[in-house]
Amino acid sequence: MSLEPRPHFHFAPARNWMNDPNGLIFYRGKYHLFFQYNPEGDQWGNMSWGHATSTDLIIWQELPVAISYTPTHAIFSGSAVVDYFNTTGFGSVENPAMVAIFTAHQHDGLHQSQSLAYSTDDGMTWQMYEKNPVLDLEMKDFRDPKVMWNTVNEAWVMSVVKPQEFTVSFYESQDLKQWELLSEFTNKNGTDGVWECPDLFPLAVDGDSTKFKWVLFVSVNPGGVTSGSGTQFFIGDWNGKEFVADEITTRWLDYGRDNYAGVTFNDAPDNRRIYLGWMNNWDYAKDIPANSARGSMTIPRELSLVTIDGKITLLQNPVKEILGSGIGDQNFTITPMESKTGIRFTNEDGKSFDIGYDPQRKEIYVDRSSAWYEIESTSRHAAPFDAQENSFEIRVITDTGSVELFVHGGRISITDLLLPSGSSWSTSPF
Numbered sequence: 001m002s003l004e005p006r007p008h009f010h011f012a013p014a015r016n017w018m019n020d021p022n023g024l025i026f027y028r029g030k031y032h033l034f035f036q037y038n039p040e041g042d043q044w045g046n047m048s049w050g051h052a053t054s055t056d057l058i059i060w061q062e063l064p065v066a067i068s069y070t071p072t073h074a075i076f077s078g079s080a081v082v083d084y085f086n087t088t089g090f091g092s093v094e095n096p097a098m099v100a101i102f103t104a105h106q107h108d109g110l111h112q113s114q115s116l117a118y119s120t121d122d123g124m125t126w127q128m129y130e131k132n133p134v135l136d137l138e139m140k141d142f143r144d145p146k147v148m149w150n151t152v153n154e155a156w157v158m159s160v161v162k163p164q165e166f167t168v169s170f171y172e173s174q175d176l177k178q179w180e181l182l183s184e185f186t187n188k189n190g191t192d193g194v195w196e197c198p199d200l201f202p203l204a205v206d207g208d209s210t211k212f213k214w215v216l217f218v219s220v221n222p223g224g225v226t227s228g229s230g231t232q233f234f235i236g237d238w239n240g241k242e243f244v245a246d247e248i249t250t251r252w253l254d255y256g257r258d259n260y261a262g263v264t265f266n267d268a269p270d271n272r273r274i275y276l277g278w279m280n281n282w283d284y285a286k287d288i289p290a291n292s293a294r295g296s297m298t299i300p301r302e303l304s305l306v307t308i309d310g311k312i313t314l315l316q317n318p319v320k321e322i323l324g325s326g327i328g329d330q331n332f333t334i335t336p337m338e339s340k341t342g343i344r345f346t347n348e349d350g351k352s353f354d355i356g357y358d359p360q361r362k363e364i365y366v367d368r369s370s371a372w373y374e375i376e377s378t379s380r381h382a383a384p385f386d387a388q389e390n391s392f393e394i395r396v397i398t399d400t401g402s403v404e405l406f407v408h409g410g411r412i413s414i415t416d417l418l419l420p421s422g423s424s425w426s427t428s429p430f
Protein backbone atom coordinates (compact mmCIF):
# COMPACT_ATOMS: atom_id res chain seq x y z
CA MET A 1 0.00 0.00 0.00
CA SER A 2 1.40 3.42 -0.88
CA LEU A 3 1.90 5.84 1.97
CA GLU A 4 -0.55 8.68 2.48
CA PRO A 5 0.83 12.21 2.48
CA ARG A 6 1.41 13.76 5.91
CA PRO A 7 -0.57 16.64 7.43
CA HIS A 8 1.09 20.04 7.01
CA PHE A 9 0.26 21.66 10.31
CA HIS A 10 -1.46 19.11 12.52
CA PHE A 11 0.90 17.46 14.96
CA ALA A 12 1.87 13.92 13.99
CA PRO A 13 5.04 12.12 15.10
CA ALA A 14 7.69 11.50 12.44
CA ARG A 15 6.81 7.83 12.48
CA ASN A 16 4.86 5.13 14.33
CA TRP A 17 1.55 4.95 16.15
CA MET A 18 0.08 7.80 18.21
CA ASN A 19 -3.20 8.14 20.15
CA ASP A 20 -4.29 10.38 23.06
CA PRO A 21 -2.64 13.67 23.96
CA ASN A 22 -1.08 13.36 27.44
CA GLY A 23 0.56 15.69 29.95
CA LEU A 24 -0.38 18.91 28.15
CA ILE A 25 1.39 21.72 29.99
CA PHE A 26 2.94 25.14 29.44
CA TYR A 27 6.30 25.71 31.14
CA ARG A 28 9.10 28.24 30.63
CA GLY A 29 7.76 29.57 27.35
CA LYS A 30 6.94 26.21 25.78
CA TYR A 31 3.83 24.13 25.29
CA HIS A 32 4.63 20.49 26.02
CA LEU A 33 2.65 17.83 24.25
CA PHE A 34 3.17 14.26 25.40
CA PHE A 35 1.23 11.55 23.65
CA GLN A 36 0.38 7.86 23.67
CA TYR A 37 3.09 6.43 21.45
CA ASN A 38 4.39 3.09 20.22
CA PRO A 39 8.12 3.70 19.68
CA GLU A 40 8.38 0.43 17.74
CA GLY A 41 5.57 0.28 15.26
CA ASP A 42 2.57 1.80 13.56
CA GLN A 43 -0.03 -0.18 15.50
CA TRP A 44 -1.13 0.32 19.10
CA GLY A 45 1.27 -1.35 21.56
CA ASN A 46 4.33 -0.77 23.81
CA MET A 47 2.52 2.33 25.04
CA SER A 48 4.94 5.05 26.09
CA TRP A 49 4.82 8.85 26.26
CA GLY A 50 6.16 10.54 23.14
CA HIS A 51 7.06 14.21 23.49
CA ALA A 52 6.97 17.40 21.42
CA THR A 53 7.18 21.09 22.25
CA SER A 54 6.05 24.29 20.61
CA THR A 55 6.32 27.99 21.38
CA ASP A 56 3.32 28.92 19.22
CA LEU A 57 1.06 25.79 19.19
CA ILE A 58 1.55 25.56 15.43
CA ILE A 59 5.12 24.37 14.81
CA TRP A 60 6.02 21.36 16.95
CA GLN A 61 9.43 19.92 17.55
CA GLU A 62 9.39 16.23 18.30
CA LEU A 63 11.77 15.13 21.07
CA PRO A 64 12.96 11.71 22.26
CA VAL A 65 10.45 9.43 23.99
CA ALA A 66 9.85 10.89 27.46
CA ILE A 67 8.56 7.92 29.47
CA SER A 68 9.11 4.49 28.08
CA TYR A 69 7.13 1.32 28.79
CA THR A 70 8.79 -1.00 31.29
CA PRO A 71 9.17 -4.79 31.35
CA THR A 72 6.00 -5.01 33.46
CA HIS A 73 3.88 -1.97 32.53
CA ALA A 74 2.70 0.21 29.68
CA ILE A 75 2.48 3.97 30.30
CA PHE A 76 -1.14 4.86 29.62
CA SER A 77 -2.74 8.29 29.49
CA GLY A 78 -2.34 10.94 32.14
CA SER A 79 -1.33 14.51 32.83
CA ALA A 80 1.61 16.66 33.88
CA VAL A 81 2.00 19.43 36.44
CA VAL A 82 4.83 21.74 37.38
CA ASP A 83 5.42 21.42 41.12
CA TYR A 84 6.22 25.09 41.80
CA PHE A 85 6.03 24.72 45.60
CA ASN A 86 8.08 21.50 45.58
CA THR A 87 5.30 19.62 47.35
CA THR A 88 6.83 16.34 46.17
CA GLY A 89 10.44 17.11 47.04
CA PHE A 90 11.38 15.93 43.53
CA GLY A 91 12.86 19.30 42.55
CA SER A 92 13.29 22.60 44.34
CA VAL A 93 11.45 25.91 44.39
CA GLU A 94 14.21 27.39 42.20
CA ASN A 95 14.06 24.50 39.75
CA PRO A 96 10.65 22.87 40.11
CA ALA A 97 10.06 19.35 38.88
CA MET A 98 7.67 18.58 36.09
CA VAL A 99 5.66 15.62 37.36
CA ALA A 100 3.76 13.17 35.16
CA ILE A 101 0.79 11.37 36.69
CA PHE A 102 -0.08 8.45 34.46
CA THR A 103 -1.78 5.08 34.49
CA ALA A 104 0.56 2.13 34.88
CA HIS A 105 -1.12 -0.62 32.85
CA GLN A 106 0.12 -4.09 33.65
CA HIS A 107 1.03 -5.91 30.42
CA ASP A 108 -1.31 -8.82 31.17
CA GLY A 109 -4.23 -6.34 31.18
CA LEU A 110 -5.33 -7.29 34.70
CA HIS A 111 -4.31 -4.22 36.69
CA GLN A 112 -4.28 -0.44 36.31
CA SER A 113 -3.06 2.06 38.92
CA GLN A 114 -1.81 5.65 39.00
CA SER A 115 1.92 6.31 39.11
CA LEU A 116 4.39 9.21 39.00
CA ALA A 117 7.50 10.09 37.03
CA TYR A 118 9.39 13.36 37.29
CA SER A 119 11.81 15.53 35.38
CA THR A 120 14.07 18.33 36.56
CA ASP A 121 15.27 19.27 33.08
CA ASP A 122 12.12 20.68 31.47
CA GLY A 123 10.65 17.34 30.53
CA MET A 124 13.67 16.01 28.63
CA THR A 125 14.62 13.12 30.93
CA TRP A 126 12.40 11.36 33.46
CA GLN A 127 12.79 9.25 36.59
CA MET A 128 10.17 6.89 37.90
CA TYR A 129 9.08 7.56 41.49
CA GLU A 130 10.47 4.62 43.48
CA LYS A 131 7.30 4.15 45.55
CA ASN A 132 4.87 3.75 42.66
CA PRO A 133 1.94 3.30 42.42
CA VAL A 134 0.50 6.27 44.31
CA LEU A 135 -3.16 5.36 43.84
CA ASP A 136 -4.19 1.76 43.53
CA LEU A 137 -7.69 0.32 43.97
CA GLU A 138 -6.61 -3.15 42.76
CA MET A 139 -8.81 -2.68 39.75
CA LYS A 140 -8.53 -3.96 36.20
CA ASP A 141 -9.85 -0.68 34.78
CA PHE A 142 -8.99 2.57 36.57
CA ARG A 143 -7.25 5.16 34.46
CA ASP A 144 -6.42 8.46 32.80
CA PRO A 145 -5.66 10.79 35.76
CA LYS A 146 -5.89 14.51 35.02
CA VAL A 147 -4.31 16.52 37.82
CA MET A 148 -4.23 20.27 38.40
CA TRP A 149 -3.45 22.63 41.25
CA ASN A 150 -6.85 23.71 42.48
CA THR A 151 -7.07 27.11 44.13
CA VAL A 152 -10.51 26.27 45.60
CA ASN A 153 -8.93 23.36 47.47
CA GLU A 154 -5.38 24.72 47.85
CA ALA A 155 -4.38 21.21 46.84
CA TRP A 156 -3.79 18.99 43.85
CA VAL A 157 -7.04 17.60 42.49
CA MET A 158 -7.22 14.54 40.27
CA SER A 159 -10.07 13.47 38.00
CA VAL A 160 -9.74 9.81 37.06
CA VAL A 161 -12.19 7.27 35.63
CA LYS A 162 -13.54 3.87 36.45
CA PRO A 163 -14.35 3.23 32.80
CA GLN A 164 -16.70 0.27 33.21
CA GLU A 165 -18.68 1.99 35.97
CA PHE A 166 -19.21 5.28 34.07
CA THR A 167 -17.71 7.10 37.02
CA VAL A 168 -15.32 10.00 37.37
CA SER A 169 -13.64 9.96 40.79
CA PHE A 170 -12.15 13.12 42.26
CA TYR A 171 -9.17 12.84 44.60
CA GLU A 172 -7.18 15.42 46.54
CA SER A 173 -3.52 15.46 47.56
CA GLN A 174 -0.99 17.81 49.13
CA ASP A 175 2.06 16.10 47.66
CA LEU A 176 0.89 14.07 44.61
CA LYS A 177 1.80 10.92 46.54
CA GLN A 178 -1.05 10.41 48.99
CA TRP A 179 -4.54 10.73 47.61
CA GLU A 180 -7.91 11.00 49.33
CA LEU A 181 -11.22 10.43 47.65
CA LEU A 182 -13.42 13.55 47.54
CA SER A 183 -16.45 12.41 45.56
CA GLU A 184 -17.65 10.58 42.47
CA PHE A 185 -19.65 11.73 39.48
CA THR A 186 -21.75 9.51 37.29
CA ASN A 187 -24.87 9.66 35.17
CA LYS A 188 -26.86 7.56 32.79
CA ASN A 189 -25.85 9.35 29.61
CA GLY A 190 -23.07 8.22 27.35
CA THR A 191 -23.00 4.76 28.87
CA ASP A 192 -22.96 2.64 25.72
CA GLY A 193 -19.21 2.24 25.91
CA VAL A 194 -16.60 2.98 28.56
CA TRP A 195 -15.65 6.34 30.06
CA GLU A 196 -12.09 7.55 29.49
CA CYS A 197 -9.85 10.62 29.73
CA PRO A 198 -11.70 13.00 32.08
CA ASP A 199 -10.75 16.66 32.49
CA LEU A 200 -12.21 19.09 35.08
CA PHE A 201 -11.34 22.78 34.74
CA PRO A 202 -12.71 26.26 35.48
CA LEU A 203 -13.63 28.75 32.77
CA ALA A 204 -14.64 32.39 33.09
CA VAL A 205 -18.17 33.14 31.90
CA ASP A 206 -18.54 35.94 29.33
CA GLY A 207 -14.91 36.91 29.85
CA ASP A 208 -15.64 37.97 33.44
CA SER A 209 -12.83 36.58 35.57
CA THR A 210 -14.93 36.88 38.75
CA LYS A 211 -17.62 34.59 37.33
CA PHE A 212 -16.54 31.00 36.87
CA LYS A 213 -18.20 27.79 35.87
CA TRP A 214 -16.56 24.38 35.84
CA VAL A 215 -16.46 22.09 32.84
CA LEU A 216 -16.06 18.32 32.98
CA PHE A 217 -15.01 16.41 29.85
CA VAL A 218 -15.53 12.67 29.61
CA SER A 219 -14.58 10.70 26.52
CA VAL A 220 -16.84 7.77 25.65
CA ASN A 221 -15.95 4.79 23.51
CA PRO A 222 -17.95 3.42 21.79
CA GLY A 223 -21.29 5.19 22.10
CA GLY A 224 -20.14 8.64 21.01
CA VAL A 225 -22.53 10.84 19.07
CA THR A 226 -21.46 9.22 15.79
CA SER A 227 -21.58 5.79 17.47
CA GLY A 228 -17.82 5.27 17.86
CA SER A 229 -15.47 7.40 19.95
CA GLY A 230 -16.75 10.77 21.15
CA THR A 231 -16.44 13.26 24.00
CA GLN A 232 -19.29 14.46 26.20
CA PHE A 233 -19.08 17.39 28.57
CA PHE A 234 -20.98 18.87 31.51
CA ILE A 235 -21.08 22.45 32.74
CA GLY A 236 -21.58 22.97 36.47
CA ASP A 237 -20.00 23.95 39.75
CA TRP A 238 -17.12 22.64 41.83
CA ASN A 239 -17.30 23.35 45.56
CA GLY A 240 -13.90 21.91 46.39
CA LYS A 241 -15.37 18.48 46.95
CA GLU A 242 -18.02 17.71 44.39
CA PHE A 243 -18.84 18.51 40.81
CA VAL A 244 -22.54 19.33 40.39
CA ALA A 245 -23.72 19.53 36.79
CA ASP A 246 -26.27 22.21 35.91
CA GLU A 247 -28.00 19.79 33.58
CA ILE A 248 -27.72 16.09 33.12
CA THR A 249 -28.25 16.09 29.40
CA THR A 250 -25.33 14.94 27.34
CA ARG A 251 -23.65 17.63 25.33
CA TRP A 252 -21.15 16.58 22.71
CA LEU A 253 -17.94 18.42 22.18
CA ASP A 254 -17.71 17.49 18.52
CA TYR A 255 -20.19 16.04 16.03
CA GLY A 256 -17.61 14.55 13.66
CA ARG A 257 -16.10 11.09 13.80
CA ASP A 258 -12.56 12.12 14.59
CA ASN A 259 -11.99 13.96 17.82
CA TYR A 260 -11.32 11.77 20.85
CA ALA A 261 -9.59 11.69 24.24
CA GLY A 262 -9.03 15.45 24.15
CA VAL A 263 -7.91 17.34 27.24
CA THR A 264 -6.67 20.84 28.05
CA PHE A 265 -3.27 22.34 28.87
CA ASN A 266 -2.35 23.04 32.49
CA ASP A 267 -0.78 26.45 33.23
CA ALA A 268 -1.42 28.05 29.82
CA PRO A 269 -0.58 31.78 29.98
CA ASP A 270 -3.25 34.48 30.42
CA ASN A 271 -5.76 31.96 31.82
CA ARG A 272 -6.23 30.53 28.39
CA ARG A 273 -7.89 27.11 28.19
CA ILE A 274 -6.39 25.33 25.21
CA TYR A 275 -7.57 21.96 24.03
CA LEU A 276 -6.11 19.21 21.83
CA GLY A 277 -7.81 15.99 20.79
CA TRP A 278 -6.64 12.85 18.99
CA MET A 279 -8.03 13.22 15.48
CA ASN A 280 -9.18 9.65 15.05
CA ASN A 281 -11.73 7.06 16.08
CA TRP A 282 -11.15 3.68 17.71
CA ASP A 283 -13.68 2.26 15.22
CA TYR A 284 -11.03 2.30 12.50
CA ALA A 285 -7.81 3.88 13.84
CA LYS A 286 -5.80 0.74 13.21
CA ASP A 287 -7.16 0.19 9.70
CA ILE A 288 -6.86 3.54 7.97
CA PRO A 289 -3.90 3.89 5.60
CA ALA A 290 -0.85 5.30 7.39
CA ASN A 291 1.62 7.91 6.30
CA SER A 292 5.06 7.51 7.90
CA ALA A 293 3.08 7.84 11.15
CA ARG A 294 -0.38 6.66 12.11
CA GLY A 295 -2.46 9.28 13.88
CA SER A 296 -2.48 13.04 14.33
CA MET A 297 -3.93 15.64 16.71
CA THR A 298 -6.69 18.18 16.07
CA ILE A 299 -5.74 21.80 15.63
CA PRO A 300 -5.26 23.41 19.08
CA ARG A 301 -8.52 25.03 20.12
CA GLU A 302 -9.32 27.76 22.59
CA LEU A 303 -12.33 27.14 24.84
CA SER A 304 -14.61 29.80 26.31
CA LEU A 305 -18.02 30.07 27.96
CA VAL A 306 -20.57 32.64 26.85
CA THR A 307 -24.20 33.21 27.68
CA ILE A 308 -26.40 32.79 24.62
CA ASP A 309 -30.16 33.19 25.04
CA GLY A 310 -29.76 32.84 28.77
CA LYS A 311 -27.83 29.58 28.47
CA ILE A 312 -24.14 29.11 29.22
CA THR A 313 -22.59 27.71 26.08
CA LEU A 314 -19.14 26.26 25.46
CA LEU A 315 -17.38 27.75 22.45
CA GLN A 316 -14.51 26.08 20.69
CA ASN A 317 -12.34 28.00 18.21
CA PRO A 318 -8.94 27.51 16.60
CA VAL A 319 -6.26 29.24 18.70
CA LYS A 320 -5.52 32.79 17.63
CA GLU A 321 -1.92 31.83 16.71
CA ILE A 322 -3.39 30.34 13.54
CA LEU A 323 -4.17 33.79 12.23
CA GLY A 324 -1.25 34.94 10.13
CA SER A 325 0.48 31.55 10.37
CA GLY A 326 -0.26 30.70 6.76
CA ILE A 327 -2.66 27.94 7.76
CA GLY A 328 -5.42 27.81 5.21
CA ASP A 329 -8.54 28.44 7.18
CA GLN A 330 -11.50 29.76 5.29
CA ASN A 331 -14.66 31.50 6.36
CA PHE A 332 -17.92 30.81 4.60
CA THR A 333 -21.05 32.84 5.12
CA ILE A 334 -24.11 30.64 4.93
CA THR A 335 -27.42 32.26 4.09
CA PRO A 336 -30.10 29.71 4.90
CA MET A 337 -32.60 29.04 2.06
CA GLU A 338 -35.57 26.69 1.87
CA SER A 339 -33.38 23.83 0.77
CA LYS A 340 -29.85 22.81 1.61
CA THR A 341 -27.04 25.33 1.21
CA GLY A 342 -23.35 24.67 1.53
CA ILE A 343 -19.97 24.24 -0.08
CA ARG A 344 -18.53 21.37 -2.08
CA PHE A 345 -14.76 20.87 -1.70
CA THR A 346 -13.16 19.03 -4.64
CA ASN A 347 -9.54 17.94 -4.82
CA GLU A 348 -7.11 17.42 -7.70
CA ASP A 349 -8.33 13.80 -8.18
CA GLY A 350 -11.98 14.83 -8.42
CA LYS A 351 -12.82 13.49 -4.94
CA SER A 352 -15.12 15.68 -2.91
CA PHE A 353 -16.80 16.32 0.42
CA ASP A 354 -19.61 18.68 1.35
CA ILE A 355 -20.30 20.94 4.27
CA GLY A 356 -23.79 22.32 4.54
CA TYR A 357 -26.86 23.49 6.37
CA ASP A 358 -30.11 21.57 6.04
CA PRO A 359 -33.03 23.81 7.15
CA GLN A 360 -35.55 20.92 7.05
CA ARG A 361 -33.57 18.77 9.43
CA LYS A 362 -32.12 21.80 11.20
CA GLU A 363 -28.63 20.42 10.90
CA ILE A 364 -25.10 21.40 10.01
CA TYR A 365 -23.28 18.52 8.39
CA VAL A 366 -20.14 17.20 6.80
CA ASP A 367 -20.70 14.55 4.14
CA ARG A 368 -17.46 12.76 3.35
CA SER A 369 -18.96 9.82 1.42
CA SER A 370 -16.93 10.74 -1.69
CA ALA A 371 -13.77 11.38 0.29
CA TRP A 372 -13.69 8.29 2.43
CA TYR A 373 -13.26 4.64 1.77
CA GLU A 374 -15.03 1.38 2.22
CA ILE A 375 -14.40 0.73 5.91
CA GLU A 376 -17.33 2.86 6.99
CA SER A 377 -20.89 3.19 5.78
CA THR A 378 -22.15 6.25 7.65
CA SER A 379 -20.30 9.15 6.17
CA ARG A 380 -22.62 12.05 6.90
CA HIS A 381 -22.03 13.61 10.32
CA ALA A 382 -24.53 16.18 11.49
CA ALA A 383 -25.02 18.51 14.45
CA PRO A 384 -28.37 19.96 15.50
CA PHE A 385 -28.43 23.64 14.59
CA ASP A 386 -31.40 25.91 14.08
CA ALA A 387 -30.22 28.99 12.21
CA GLN A 388 -32.06 32.00 13.65
CA GLU A 389 -30.12 34.74 11.90
CA ASN A 390 -30.26 35.66 8.21
CA SER A 391 -26.75 34.38 7.86
CA PHE A 392 -24.00 32.77 9.92
CA GLU A 393 -20.35 31.82 9.44
CA ILE A 394 -18.62 28.49 9.18
CA ARG A 395 -14.88 28.54 9.68
CA VAL A 396 -13.23 25.60 7.92
CA ILE A 397 -9.69 24.30 8.39
CA THR A 398 -8.55 21.77 5.85
CA ASP A 399 -5.20 20.02 6.00
CA THR A 400 -3.94 16.94 4.20
CA GLY A 401 -6.42 14.31 5.27
CA SER A 402 -8.76 16.29 7.53
CA VAL A 403 -11.44 18.93 7.84
CA GLU A 404 -12.46 20.83 10.99
CA LEU A 405 -15.56 23.02 11.14
CA PHE A 406 -16.26 25.79 13.66
CA VAL A 407 -19.81 27.00 13.27
CA HIS A 408 -21.30 30.36 14.26
CA GLY A 409 -18.49 31.59 16.50
CA GLY A 410 -17.54 28.12 17.70
CA ARG A 411 -20.88 26.86 19.00
CA ILE A 412 -20.47 23.63 17.06
CA SER A 413 -17.45 21.74 15.91
CA ILE A 414 -17.29 18.88 13.42
CA THR A 415 -13.96 17.12 12.90
CA ASP A 416 -13.49 14.49 10.20
CA LEU A 417 -10.60 12.66 8.64
CA LEU A 418 -10.65 12.51 4.84
CA LEU A 419 -9.39 9.92 2.42
CA PRO A 420 -8.07 10.05 -0.18
CA SER A 421 -6.32 12.95 1.37
CA GLY A 422 -6.18 15.67 -1.21
CA SER A 423 -4.25 18.69 -0.08
CA SER A 424 -5.58 21.40 -2.35
CA TRP A 425 -9.34 21.68 -2.40
CA SER A 426 -11.28 23.96 -4.70
CA THR A 427 -14.64 25.10 -3.41
CA SER A 428 -18.01 25.65 -5.05
CA PRO A 429 -21.22 26.74 -3.33
CA PHE A 430 -24.47 24.83 -3.74
Ligand code: FRU
Pocket: 019, 020, 036, 047, 076, 077, 078, 103, 143, 144, 196, 197, 261
Ligand atom coordinates in the same frame (compact mmCIF):
# COMPACT_ATOMS: atom_id res chain seq x y z
C1 FRU B 1 -8.16 6.38 25.25
C2 FRU B 1 -7.36 5.28 25.90
C3 FRU B 1 -7.11 5.58 27.37
C4 FRU B 1 -5.86 4.82 27.68
C5 FRU B 1 -5.10 4.93 26.38
C6 FRU B 1 -4.26 3.73 26.05
O1 FRU B 1 -8.02 6.45 23.87
O2 FRU B 1 -8.03 4.04 25.75
O3 FRU B 1 -8.20 5.26 28.22
O4 FRU B 1 -5.17 5.34 28.77
O5 FRU B 1 -6.06 5.14 25.36
O6 FRU B 1 -3.46 3.96 24.92
